[in-house]
Amino acid sequence: MSEQSMTVQRSSVARQQAQVSTFAAFRATLRRDLLIALKRRNDLLNPLMFFLIVVSLFPLGVSSDPNELTRIAAGTVWVSALLASMLSLDNLFRADYEDGSLEQLLLSPQPLYFMVLAKNISHWLISGLPVVLLSPLLAYMLYLPADAYWTLLFTLLLGTPVLSLFGSIGVALTVGLGSRGLILAVIVLPLTMPVLIIGAKAVADVSLGLPLGMHYALLGAILAMSLSLAPLASAAALKISVN
Amino acid sequence: MFDGIVFASFSEFVQMGRYGFHVWSVYALFTIFIIANLLVPHLQRKQFIREQKSRALRDGQINGTASSSSAAPGESV
Amino acid sequence: MWLWFSKLGSPKWFYDLSGKWLPWLVAFMVVTMTVGLLWALLFVPEDYQQSFTNRIFYVHVPVASISLAVFPLMAIAGAITLVWKMKLADMVAKCAAPIGVWFTGVALATGAIWGEPMWGTWWVWDARLTSMLLQFFLLIGVVALRSAIESPDAAARACALLSIVGAINVPIIKYSVEWWNTLHQPSTPLTMDSNSANGPEIWVPLLIMIAAVYCFFVISLILSTRNEILQRERRSQWVMDIIASERV
Numbered sequence: 001m002s003e004q005s006m007t008v009q010r011s012s013v014a015r016q017q018a019q020v021s022t023f024a025a026f027r028a029t030l031r032r033d034l035l036i037a038l039k040r041r042n043d044l045l046n047p048l049m050f051f052l053i054v055v056s057l058f059p060l061g062v063s064s065d066p067n068e069l070t071r072i073a074a075g076t077v078w079v080s081a082l083l084a085s086m087l088s089l090d091n092l093f094r095a096d097y098e099d100g101s102l103e104q105l106l107l108s109p110q111p112l113y114f115m116v117l118a119k120n121i122s123h124w125l126i127s128g129l130p131v132v133l134l135s136p137l138l139a140y141m142l143y144l145p146a147d148a149y150w151t152l153l154f155t156l157l158l159g160t161p162v163l164s165l166f167g168s169i170g171v172a173l174t175v176g177l178g179s180r181g182l183i184l185a186v187i188v189l190p191l192t193m194p195v196l197i198i199g200a201k202a203v204a205d206v207s208l209g210l211p212l213g214m215h216y217a218l219l220g221a222i223l224a225m226s227l228s229l230a231p232l233a234s235a236a237a238l239k240i241s242v243n
Numbered sequence: 244m245f246d247g248i249v250f251a252s253f254s255e256f257v258q259m260g261r262y263g264f265h266v267w268s269v270y271a272l273f274t275i276f277i278i279a280n281l282l283v284p285h286l287q288r289k290q291f292i293r294e295q296k297s298r299a300l301r302d303g304q305i306n307g308t309a310s311s312s313s314a315a316p317g318e319s320v
Numbered sequence: 321m322w323l324w325f326s327k328l329g330s331p332k333w334f335y336d337l338s339g340k341w342l343p344w345l346v347a348f349m350v351v352t353m354t355v356g357l358l359w360a361l362l363f364v365p366e367d368y369q370q371s372f373t374n375r376i377f378y379v380h381v382p383v384a385s386i387s388l389a390v391f392p393l394m395a396i397a398g399a400i401t402l403v404w405k406m407k408l409a410d411m412v413a414k415c416a417a418p419i420g421v422w423f424t425g426v427a428l429a430t431g432a433i434w435g436e437p438m439w440g441t442w443w444v445w446d447a448r449l450t451s452m453l454l455q456f457f458l459l460i461g462v463v464a465l466r467s468a469i470e471s472p473d474a475a476a477r478a479c480a481l482l483s484i485v486g487a488i489n490v491p492i493i494k495y496s497v498e499w500w501n502t503l504h505q506p507s508t509p510l511t512m513d514s515n516s517a518n519g520p521e522i523w524v525p526l527l528i529m530i531a532a533v534y535c536f537f538v539i540s541l542i543l544s545t546r547n548e549i550l551q552r553e554r555r556s557q558w559v560m561d562i563i564a565s566e567r568v
Contacts, residue, residue, distance in 0.1 A: 194496035284543035
């Protein structure tokens with residue numbers, strides 16, 4: 001793709017191939033992260049299990065009355081997806097930071113934006129997409145009206161990448177910390193509120209028969225903005241944290 | 244613009260037309276807020292200067308010199 | 321211009337200059353605060369709807385409006401920290417964050433105290449209250465990040481970045497919350513500026529209070545920034561001279 005980014009090559013990479021295009025590096029990073037995740041089943045299953053458990057807490061904690069559950073179904077699924085995404089964030093850069101490959105990534109001549117983007121996409125494919133795909137089942141268990149299923153699915157599809165992208169900024173800022181614990185949630189959760197608001201409201205509004213163009217437009221706008229800006233912020237944050 | 248003080252008596256002023264509790268708790272909070280935010284930095288400054296003075300004195304004694312500038316190399320972060 | 325800029329970045333320059341300003345600022349604050357408080361408490365006429373709870377506005381509105389300025393301030397200071405690596409900007413940003421938490425917290429609390437008699441409840445998920453609450457959380461996040469990172473230099477840049485991200489997000493949060501709320505609750509009799517006839521006898525004391533609280537914000541920011549300067553520059557000769565000359 002871009003020519004100027006390949007002028008400087010580190011010797012370790014040079015042996016394998018004279019020049020690595022940004023796109024190839026992007027694909028390689030994505031592939032590598034996905035392969036690692038497939039090898040460690042826990043990373044794949046835990047967010048999903050967490051999502052299931054949190055969703056099932058609500059009927060137990062609030063009420064098992066179908067009418068009541070119908071009302072809170074959209075919010076419950078959205079909040080649980082948010083928390084599941086938050087929980088899985090820790091393995092976004094952590095392992096790479098610990099084994100030093102994150103430093104290699106920062107030193108590589110390819111623009112860091114695309115490398116971070118590849119990592120974010122793989123994180124979303126591992127932790128976000130399964131949650132999205134599972135959501136109709138949980139929506140059914142929470143008595144969500146049938147006409148809201150597609151809305152829930154589509155808003156989650158547009159919204160969960162934003163959660164990964166925003167979360168990545170928080171992880172990048174805290175990756176070097178010994179005890180990160182709750183600080184990640186304190187930093188990231190307020191940033192994700194707009195997505196939660198719009199997503200949950202879209203599902204609630206479709207049950208009322210309101211038009212949804214605005215909701216999708218807003219979610220799409222937020223997704224487009226965070227796709228273009230959040231990896232930049234994550235890249236800058238990684239540079240701060242790793243040094 | 245001025246119609247004079249709107250309260251006829253002091254007790255009316257305190258009662259604030261049965262909203263005395265709300266009005267005065269806001270003003271109490273505001274007072275605490277202001278005093279705390281001015282006093283705390285002031286006390287911190289005092290504390291810091293006291294610490295640095297005693298440290299300079301201590302280091303001066305150890306190094307056997309009285310000048311305060313000799314405290315710099317002996318200071319730990 | 322550049323000479324001025326690099327001078328501005330020098331902590332000593334700021335320390336000396338702010339030392340000269342402080343007495344004037346304090347004097348201005350004392351005068352405006354006294355006039356504003358007495359005027360607001362004694363002379364402002366009773367509101368026909370809200371009775372004497374309108375006194376709460378003269379605290380709430382200044383504090384709330386200044387708390388909205390904290391995030392832009394921190395973002396600008398953060399950008400200066402990241403681009404020009406100016407130490408002073410980071411010191412200001414570091415001190416502004418806890419003060420911002422205070423301002424936002426007091427704005428929320430005074431709003432709640434006003435809401436109780438007027439709305440019949442201490443808390444409403446009104447658009448303005450909600451976005452203020454989220455701003456409160458964002459500020460707490462910045463403060464928490466600052467205290468979590470040990471290296472001051474990394475903490476400075478990390479918080480600068482988070483402040484910029486937060487400042488970009490604040491308007492998004494504000495608009496999404498407004499949009500969320502306005503469709504949910506069709507008619508809200510809860511807007512704060514519903515008092516119809518706003519004569520000068522209402523807003524002149526309000527302006528005076530805003531000036532006073534702004535001044536208070538600047539003073540407390542300067543005070544804690546000066547402490548931060550002393551703390552960080554404690555090994556330079558000029559700070560030692562100050563410490564030596566000061567009586568405790």
